[in-house]
Each structure stands twice: as structure tokens, then as C-alpha cells.
Amino acid sequence: MKLKVKHLMKDLGLNIIAGKVGLENEIKAEMLSRPGVELAGFLDFFDKERLILIGSKEDHFMNLLPKDVKRKRIENIMMQKPPAIIFSVNVDIEDLFIELGDKYEVAIVKSDTRTTALSSVLYSYLHSKLAPRTSVHGVLVDIDGMGTLITGKSGIGKSETALELIKRGHILVSDDRVDIFEAAHGVLIGSAPKILEKYIEVRGIGIVDVVSMFGAGAYRETKKIRLVVELEHWEQGKFYDRLGIETQKVKFFDTEIAKITIPVLPGRNVATLVESAAMNQKLKFLGYNAAKELTEAVSKKARRDRRDEEDD
Structure with a gap:
């Protein structure tokens, strides 16, 4: 069975916010993407097969960008069609993600777990399913x-x-x-x-x-x-x-x-x-190794017996 975003949602209790068509997207990569350099505009090594995880750090960085720059960089990521973008519990999902998620059919997903714990859970889950x-x-x-x-x-x-x-x-x-x-x-x-x-x-x-x-x-x-x-x-x-x-x-x-x-x-x-x-x-x-214990005991007894014979 192929692993789809809808399976991930069901198994981990995640909530769909936008991009419902993207629930049928197939997940092929075990690793996650934390978009740091991508949000800075560098997409040369972006792996579009990975799930994207956005936590408080990424959210804070995005809010430092001018609105037009932020929109362009987020849209550039969405155009790559990653399977889904998952937000941790402390991140508020902006209307921009909802709009672009529906436009590019990328599932926008919300978790009730903090970023570090969520990253660990996602990796373990993906490895167990895709290994x-x-x-x-x-x-x-x-x-x-x-x-x-x-x-x-x-x-x-x-x-x-x-x-x-x-x-x-x-x-x-x-x-x-x-x-x-x-x-x-x-x-x-x-x-x-x-x-x-x-x-x-x-x-x-x-x-x-x-x-x-x-x-x-x-x-x-x-x-x-x-x-x-x-x-x-x-x-x-x-x-x-x-x-x-x-x-x-x-x-x-x-x-x-x-x-x-x-x-x-x-x-x-x-x-x-x-x-x-x-x-x-x-x-x-x-x-404890019973066979080893027995053989060592037998060897010790044999050595004692030889010494006793030599003494006699």
C-alpha cells in the first residue's frame, strides 16, 4: 500500500486546514524538510518529495520578511508540490498558506504537538512505513x-x-x-x-x-x-x-x-x-550462559583432577 497524506493524518491524529485535494498526495521520503534556506530564497537542493515541517523558528523568520517577499518565497516552495506542509502547535497558520495550499493542491496540516517532539514522531512513523x-x-x-x-x-x-x-x-x-x-x-x-x-x-x-x-x-x-x-x-x-x-x-x-x-x-x-x-x-x-558455565566448571574440575594426579 502506498503511504498517502491521508494515512499520515489518520495515524497521527493531525488536522487538515487547507489543500484537501492534497490528502491523496503520496509520501515517498523518510526525511523531513525544515525550510530555512528555502525561505531565504535558495531552492537549489530542495527535495520536493519530503514533508515540510514548520515550527516557531521558521514562523518567526517568515514574519521578518516583507509581505511581497514572503509571498513569493512561500509560493516558490508550494510550486514544487511537496506532499504536505505540517505546522506545529504554537504556529498560527496564515491565510496565505490556506490560499496557496488550495491553489497548488498541497495539504496544509496542523498538529497539537510541539516542533521537536513532532519531528521525532514524524521521522519514526515515516521510517517504519517507508523502510x-x-x-x-x-x-x-x-x-x-x-x-x-x-x-x-x-x-x-x-x-x-x-x-x-x-x-x-x-x-x-x-x-x-x-x-x-x-x-x-x-x-x-x-x-x-x-x-x-x-x-x-x-x-x-x-x-x-x-x-x-x-x-x-x-x-x-x-x-x-x-x-x-x-x-x-x-x-x-x-x-x-x-x-x-x-x-x-x-x-x-x-x-x-x-x-x-x-x-x-x-x-x-x-x-x-x-x-x-x-x-x-x-x-x-x-x-548468563548455561553452556559456558558448565564447560568452564568441567574444565576447572579436569585441571584439579590433573593436579591431584601429579601430586600423587
Whole structure:
């Protein structure tokens, strides 16, 4: 879906003042424009795809200009057809902006937030909507705060595992397809496609609405992904890490996150294994590594035993 000014207005609770035709304008740039040099008459590097944010400083500067100069410079900006011009709470919108907004079909928008906070909110919103995305076939579950992406071939039991985890009080983010974007370096955010939100498909049962079945607390819209658990059918002769000392990694964009492979066999409680993997990874983030503690303890005992033998 294309991001239009009307979507921004709805999501952030902004008010349209003029240029209502401009509500259909498409927003393509993540960055904002604070028109300082543009209001001074320099437009050589003006990016017409950016939203324009006007706060108290820009407003004060405009009021220092002669009326004819101010009109000409504002009109020169409007002629570039930016998607919208957003005014912060402390700025009074002049009739000139209303007139030119309607003339050039540029949405003139008012916020009830101060400039600095508004700039931060707008940037975060635009980045979340416009950042490059990738989609993964899997299930994303919030397990006690650990965003856990469960992957594996079709029929391996990903959705069934997620359903069991939800029954235990954990939270569904997305089933079947997980959309991922990099909010910042090292921060991957996962969400469900709009049409799949709060639904999970379980073979033999069908579509389950987790909110209706388990309550509103069983679903959340987004979650930071901190662990990938891949389910695969047990392969005879294949080496599986039994200690967990070496951590596998998987990369999305420029961010690497930990990955664990769990072999699936009849009789194994996969939901318990996934839950345990998430909790174990959480302990590692908190500074405790059980495998490392064990191997160090074994090494210390082995050294003591060797010294005792040498003394004998």
C-alpha cells in the first residue's frame, strides 16, 4: 500500500486546514524538510518529495520578511508540490498558506504537538512505513518479551506450536507471513500483513481468531525480533549441537540475530522446546550462559583432577 497524506493524518491524529485535494498526495521520503534556506530564497537542493515541517523558528523568520517577499518565497516552495506542509502547535497558520495550499493542491496540516517532539514522531512513523521490507514464511511470537521468529518447511508444525504457546500466555504477532524492517542498525521489527492480523491457521481446525478465543492480550501488532528458531525434521546422522556453545546467526538487512535449529521428532513437545530456547536466549542477553558455565566448571574440575594426579 502506498503511504498517502491521508494515512499520515489518520495515524497521527493531525488536522487538515487547507489543500484537501492534497490528502491523496503520496509520501515517498523518510526525511523531513525544515525550510530555512528555502525561505531565504535558495531552492537549489530542495527535495520536493519530503514533508515540510514548520515550527516557531521558521514562523518567526517568515514574519521578518516583507509581505511581497514572503509571498513569493512561500509560493516558490508550494510550486514544487511537496506532499504536505505540517505546522506545529504554537504556529498560527496564515491565510496565505490556506490560499496557496488550495491553489497548488498541497495539504496544509496542523498538529497539537510541539516542533521537536513532532519531528521525532514524524521521522519514526515515516521510517517504519517507508523502510525497505522483507517477508519471511513463519510465525512471530512474543515469548515473555523475546520476539521469536519460528521458521521451517510447510507442515512442520509452526502454527500448531504457536497456538500452544498462545495457550500458555504468550503473544501472537504474525502467522504464516512475517514482514520485517530494520528500524535501526541492530533492531529488526516484525509485523503481520494487515489482512492477517490476529489470525492463525491450524491444519485440521482452520482459521482461528486469537483475540476472540484468548482475549485482546493474545495479540500485538509489532515486536522486535531477537531470536530465530528453525524447525526441521530429524535427519539421521546429522550433527545437532547438544551444548549450545556456538551460536548460529541469520542476517536480515545489516542486522544479525541468533538462530537455533530444533529437530522435530514424534513425541517431542516442540512448544516447550521453543519456549525454553527463547528463555535461554533471554538469559544470555542478561549475561548468563548455561553452556559456558558448565564447560568452564568441567574444565576447572579436569585441571584439579590433573593436579591431584601429579601430586600423587
